[in-house]
Amino acid sequence: MAKELKLMKGNQAIAEAAIRMGCDGYFGYPITPQSEVLEHLMAERPYLTTGMVVLQAESELASINMVYAGASTGKRVMTSSSSPGFSLMQEGLSYIAGAELPALCVNVVRGGPGLGTIQPSQSDYFQTTKGGGHGDYRLITLAPASVQEMYDFVELGFDLAFKYRNPAAILSDGVIGQVMEKVMVDDYKPRWTNEYIEEHCPWAATGHRAGGKSTIVTSLELEALKQEAINERIQAKYRKCEEEDARHEAIQCDDAEYLFVAYGSAARICMKAMELARAEGIKVGLVRPITLWPFPTKAVAEIGGRMKKILSVEMNAGQMIEDVKLAVNCNVPVEHYGRYGGVIPTPVEIFEALKKMVK
Amino acid sequence: MTEEIIIAGFGGQGVLSMGKILAYAGIMQDKEVSWLPSYGPEMRGGTSNVTVILSDERICSPYLNQFDTAIILNQQSMDKFESSVKPGGLLIYDPNGITHHPTRKDINIYQVAAADKASELGISKLFNMIVLGGFLKVKPLVTPEMLHKGLEKSLPERHHHLIPKNEEAVEIGKGLLKPYHTL
Numbered sequence: 001m002a003k004e005l006k007l008m009k010g011n012q013a014i015a016e017a018a019i020r021m022g023c024d025g026y027f028g029y030p031i032t033p034q035s036e037v038l039e040h041l042m043a044e045r046p047y048l049t050t051g052m053v054v055l056q057a058e059s060e061l062a063s064i065n066m067v068y069a070g071a072s073t074g075k076r077v078m079t080s081s082s083s084p085g086f087s088l089m090q091e092g093l094s095y096i097a098g099a100e101l102p103a104l105c106v107n108v109v110r111g112g113p114g115l116g117t118i119q120p121s122q123s124d125y126f127q128t129t130k131g132g133g134h135g136d137y138r139l140i141t142l143a144p145a146s147v148q149e150m151y152d153f154v155e156l157g158f159d160l161a162f163k164y165r166n167p168a169a170i171l172s173d174g175v176i177g178q179v180m181e182k183v184m185v186d187d188y189k190p191r192w193t194n195e196y197i198e199e200h201c202p203w204a205a206t207g208h209r210a211g212g213k214s215t216i217v218t219s220l221e222l223e224a225l226k227q228e229a230i231n232e233r234i235q236a237k238y239r240k241c242e243e244e245d246a247r248h249e250a251i252q253c254d255d256a257e258y259l260f261v262a263y264g265s266a267a268r269i270c271m272k273a274m275e276l277a278r279a280e281g282i283k284v285g286l287v288r289p290i291t292l293w294p295f296p297t298k299a300v301a302e303i304g305g306r307m308k309k310i311l312s313v314e315m316n317a318g319q320m321i322e323d324v325k326l327a328v329n330c331n332v333p334v335e336h337y338g339r340y341g342g343v344i345p346t347p348v349e350i351f352e353a354l355k356k357m358v359k
Numbered sequence: 360m361t362e363e364i365i366i367a368g369f370g371g372q373g374v375l376s377m378g379k380i381l382a383y384a385g386i387m388q389d390k391e392v393s394w395l396p397s398y399g400p401e402m403r404g405g406t407s408n409v410t411v412i413l414s415d416e417r418i419c420s421p422y423l424n425q426f427d428t429a430i431i432l433n434q435q436s437m438d439k440f441e442s443s444v445k446p447g448g449l450l451i452y453d454p455n456g457i458t459h460h461p462t463r464k465d466i467n468i469y470q471v472a473a474a475d476k477a478s479e480l481g482i483s484k485l486f487n488m489i490v491l492g493g494f495l496k497v498k499p500l501v502t503p504e505m506l507h508k509g510l511e512k513s514l515p516e517r518h519h520h521l522i523p524k525n526e527e528a529v530e531i532g533k534g535l536l537k538p539y540h541t542l
Contacts, residue, residue, distance in 0.1 A: 005386070007379075007382060007383055007386055007392065007394075007512070032398070033398060118398070174398070175395065175421060175422055178395065178396060178398050179393060179394065179395040179421045180379070180382060180392075180393070180394035180395075181391075181392065181393050181394075181418075181421070182386060182391065182392060265421070265422065268419060268420045268421060268422075269419075269420040269422055271419035271420060272419040272420035272423070274419075275419065344422050346422070346423070346424035347419075347420055347423065347424070347425075348424060348425065
């Protein structure tokens with residue numbers, strides 16, 4: 001089968017992408033609003049076609065540790081969850097980052113704190129971009145704003161995870177997870193062979209490397225100087241990642257006097273607010289960070305630096321605004337507009353917030 | 360062309376599937392589409408709604424609070440969404456179970472008595488398609504041919520023999536459409 005146009009939910013697109021890009025295994029536990037990921041995988045039964053393992057684990061803790069194990073062998077493995085479940089995975093993610101392993105995790109965010117609500121939110125920005133687990137590590141964080149990006153970022157997430165041997169996250173929310181849009185899906189790609197993994201992943205514990213010494217995958221190093229050296233190596237990767245892989249989309253910024261900075265579903269709603277604002281003569285642009293870590297600091301500094309004021313629009317109480325302020329070095333006034341606890345801001349509300357800021 | 364639609368009613372009335380069929384028909388007609396359901400506790404026996412957008416351009420926000428068209432199938436949804444229709448927009452509703460009829464004077468309002476007709480004909484499962492017919496009569500966004508293809512795409516193959524019945528229901532809905540207040 002060649003490329004094909006489908007109508008899919010964002011969550012289904014994640015699952016479909018995993019099957020088609022040659023993912024080796026998915027381990028997860030159901031939670032609203034992302035249950036369609038596991039549902040779609042179970043319905044498609046890729047274990048009968050591509051050989052991809054799909055397993056409903058007994059908990060999120062089990063899921064992330066299964067991912068840890070699979071990643072240790074050089075396989076492309078992933079999990080998905082939503083906020084409370086993702087919190088349970090933080091210890092595992094820290095271990096995976098510490099052991100320098102590639103893996104993909106998807107968080108379709110719902111309102112918190114605690115069990116919170118099942119409605120959409122972006123309140124896990126801090127957790128995902130600043131490290132929800134312990135230790136000096138980062139998650140490479142992609143923020144899809146459409147079903148097509150939900151699809152595309154699965155392969156991109158794995159590519160970045162393997163490039164840096166570090167876990168990558170797709171930080172989505174209930175809107176992008178539940179909405180159905182057109183998505184162009186790729187042809188099926190074969191999973192990596194054991195030979196390919198042995199050649200390209202010398203760090204992997206494959207169990208059958210001929211004549212070589214055994215590979216040990218661990219995040220433990222008790223000797224401080226050696227642990228420091230590991231940290232230095234990890235930090236060097238992060239500097240390279242910041243340099244090479246920060247991504248963003250700039251929309252109508254050329255003539256803009258004011259700027260929205262927003263990601264994911266909030267960015268989509270801002271695009272509608274832009275229409276309303278431009279119809280009334282307010283020249284507003286949008287920078288949409290595509291990677292939340294590394295944050296597109298240079299782009300926000302360069303574009304934001306030309307603006308009169310910046311409005312950081314988020315479905316939370318003000319989290320990304322800190323990175324926006326750092327990017328423009330507080331040379332431009334930055335304000336926040338957000339709704340939270342599962343409430344989605346309307347285009348009109350955002351437009352009103354912009355008008356208030358412009359005054 | 361961009362048409363922003365809210366379809367709202369009780370869970371089980373076929374609100375989501377009506378939206379899905381419309382979205383599929385839109386795709387067949389090379390349009391950009393978006394289908395965003397209410398999800399969660401609302402779906403379990405309570406009210407249910409879906410925002411459907413068909414457009415010739417890239418769709419900005421899938422989440423909206425103002426609509427070109429509201430298709431309303433119960434009183435709760437009337438209370439919630441009558442005020443969300445853009446001035447000059449369209450409201451279509453089934454008067455069955457409606458105690459407070461719409462009062463807006465700046466929009467076009469039509470009735471489709473789909474529930475009564477469906478029970479009269481013993482085709483209660485096609486209720487939503489009758490409503491859809493009423494809507495397509497006012498706004499022929501998708502051609503009958505594309506609707507056919509949309510039904511083929513959105514229904515599992517084991518139900519394809521029911522497509523002609525769905526199409527008949529759409530035609531019935533077109534005939535039932537009754538102006539309530541027009542500009």
